[in-house]
Amino acid sequence: MSAQSNGDDYEDLIHRLLNCLGISEASFEEAIAWSLCEHVVTFLAEDKDVILKMASAKDFLVQFADHVRSRTGRKWSFEDLEAVKGRLFMHFEQPHARQPIRYEDWLRLLFTKPLRCAKCHAAPPEVKLEIDHVFPSSRGGSSTASNLQFLCQKHNREKSARLQGGKPWLKLK
Helix, strand or coil: CCCCCCHHHHHHHHHHHHHHHCCCHHHHHHHHHHHHHHHHHHHHHCCHHHHHHHCCCCCHHHHHHHHHHHHHCCCCCHHHHHHHHHHHHHHHCCCCCCCCCCHHHHHHHHHHCCCCCCCCCCCCCCCCEEEEECCCHHHCCCCCHHHEEEEEHHHHHHHCCCCCCCCCCCCCC
């Protein structure tokens, strides 16, 4: 296969491959955007010692904004800085014990999420459903309803403590 000569050739190839695999372009773009959001965390986590040192400063957010701007070459909104800061500190934390799911979060999950596997969409009685932490609790994910979903036993075991793609969480306005 010859090397692609420009971006248009890649766009066409990607479009054809997605069609062959039955993946929508919107779904693919969302997955790429989410992956890049997560990669920002990995990229900035290289400066863990610098970030943790500035964390105790009264003007932490100002220092953090300057640091992120110098590393990425762009000015970040307050909302995105807060999101990156939160994800970075979860990334820095050592694995910890899972928090119990509160009764109100369990009810919210039951009332707001379909009673089927979020991945394969199978429902009882054909599968046994389990509660899964979208952002794994072993990586700092909370046990609140917004971080919970139903997965069938098979998919929950396959996922384990791995991160799963999701909605991009940075706006970059």
